[in-house]
Amino acid sequence: MSTPALTLQGLGKSFGDVRALHDVDVTVESGTVHCVLGENGAGKSTLCNLVFGGYRPDAGRMLLGGNEFHPDSPAAAMAAGVAMVHQHFSLVTTMTVAENLLLTQHGLRMRRRDLTDRLDEIAQRYRLRVDLDQRVATMPVGARQKVEIVKALLREPSLILLDEPTGVLDPAEIDALIDTCRAVAADGTAVVLVTHKLGEVARVADAATVLRRGTVAGGGRMSKTSIAELLTAMVGRTAADLDPTVAATLGLDTAGPRAAARQRHSTALDATAPVLSVEGLCAERADGSTALAQARLAVRPGEIVGIAGVEGNGQSELVAILAGSASATGGTVTLDGTDITAARPATRTELGLGVVPEDRHRDGMVAGMTIAENLFLGQLGRFRRFGLLDRRAIGRAAQAELDRFDVRASGPWVRMGSLSGGNQQKVVLARELSATNLRCLVAAQPTRGLDIGAVDFVLTQLRRAATEGCGVLVVSSEVPELLALCDRVFVAYRGALTGPVETADLTAAQQISELMMGVAA
Known part of the structure; x- marks a missing residue:
């Protein structure tokens, strides 16, 4: 039996009093697509960041190709053969595609001519062709993600992590991404695909792990489980x-x-x-x-x-x-x-007229402000008493909206940027619908x-x-x-x-x- 590409044993991670992961066991085989499922806040992104060296675990052990694996930074993880495509892209929008790719390949001492040769190989193997001279700022979201994937593949990783990659793609782009995942896995690379869309799991996964509230709630090889079982494990319905x-x-x-x-x-x-x-x-x-x-x-x-x-x-x-x-x-x-x-x-x-914008981070919220401030920034006049803002009244009104829209937060005065994507969207909806x-x-x-x-x-x-x-x-x-x-x-x-x-x-x-x-x- 071959050695797994990645083994996680009893993995745990907490942030203050919040337990993000507890006693998580996952085995990812080489040459397979392994989907990690779960609702917002289940621990999916935390798991990826532990493997990629963004965080260090509080408990448990990680094995990469059968060897002890303790990355203390993303650079260390990449040096060991791990690549990651993040949910929010890391491209420099003022640069061209070539400049972005060369910027992140400095450890490989790659020249423009070498880059072109490698990109030709990637284009032929995975049908991922990019325009080196195009400026990233002019590219649609799907094309930018393609650049991120190419950037990861240039290092020929043994393991590639994709964190919610389809959340910003249209149906045709999702189809292309699934084909890419299959092709990369067919070449022997282990692919970990983080998603919450069961339809995608049914199409591409060889195996799946369901996280629920930071623990493993179900999963296994797809030949031995079903989408219905994964759904029940994920949401309890x-x-x-x-x-x-x-x-x-x-x-x-x-x-x-x-x-x-x-x-x-x-x-x-x-x-x-x-x-x-x-x-x-x-x-x-x-x-x-x-x-x-x-x-x-x-x-x-x-x-x-x-x-x-x-x-x-x-x-x-x-x-x-x-x-x-x-x-x-x-x-x-x-x-x-x-x-x-x-x-x-x-x-x-x-x-x-109320508007819920396409990009809530850019147009629908101020991440550095509190939930209450985001809810009532344009309505502060209703909370003035004798010319002064009534902070208690703002807090009470904000908490009422949090309760009505089921926003999972410790209170109305926490930073908007600290919320999960789903809870951020609920706050934006609450503001417009109220x-x-x-x-x-x-x-x-x-x-x-x-x-x-x-x-x-x-x-x-x-x-x-x-x-x-x-x-x-x-x-x-x-x-x-x-x-x-x-x-x-x-x-x-x-x-x-x-x-x-x-x-x-x-x-x-x-x-x-x-x-x-x-x-x-």
Whole structure:
């Protein structure tokens, strides 16, 4: 029997009073894809950082290729043959791809010509081709991740860790990543893929480990376990207990979500004047290319409208224009009959528009501020007494929102940046949905990168907002999610919005797929 690529025995790690990992045993075989599953806060990223030398364990031992392994830094881990692709990329955006790759390969004394030769090899073996002269700042997210993977493969590691790599990718990019994982494993490298998407596990995993609250809750070789067993180990529920939209996103069920969508459509509110209208909207990117071309859509009170599409077809620009952070070159945006095309973001908020941005770290929160400050930064006037801010009142109001939105935090005064991704998204949602005058909510990729429990909660809140009469516009790359959640779905393709497709139609999935490829555009 061959020696495992990685063995973890009784591994433990705590941060103050918080026990992140306890008595964790994991064995990863060479030439396999081993998925590590778990909800946010389960310890997945902590485990990766222990193996990569970012943290040092408090207990247990690690073996790499059968030898004792004690990395005291990422550099030590890389020298031993471990590579890692982090959830948040580490590329220098002002540099070119070549400069980024050479910057991190200094220990290999690599020249530009040598780099080109190695990249040709990687492109042929794994179909990972990158443009060395392209500046990272101009690259979409999927292309940047490809550079990160190439950067890791240049060192020819025996073990590669990928921490939530699909959270920022569209479906086509996920397919390509899965193919890459298989190809890398076929060459003998051990691949550890951290994810919470069971559909991906079913497609690529040779083995899996489920972490729950810092301990191993289940797993094993996929030939001896099932997706249903992994789901129960991860969240303590079966597929039948899940919200049908969540089940659809996970690929666990199809009939239930379609029936739910048809039922929701049949009970949707009667047609009324749109709360949000977009007419002939046009926009250009910084390089002069067309971002939006005569885009049109309408959202009625009480309905959920979706926008599907491969990333880069104008969705991000549309959301930015709706939020007021970017300008259109033509067309109009109307909210409840009021033209807000040129209105400031604050004015849009006052008129009842809420926005959950695609990049919550950049546009939706201030990581260095507290939860309370993030919740009420634009509403501090309501907490003034005799000209002074009532900190106790702010704390009470913030705690009420934390309780209502099930935010897992020790209190309202902790830093926003210390929360998990799911809890950060809940805070952003709480801020937007708690507005007393909310008329329309725009949510861009609201479940991207979230675990099952957080996805379930976010989708429930979106439905609740619609039930209470709010119009909801959801931009997502998760087509099954949109089919089960929305009444109608538009498709963004080359700057235009095609459709809409009625989700009650039994051929809706096929129609959306064709529109995304431009077949019926």
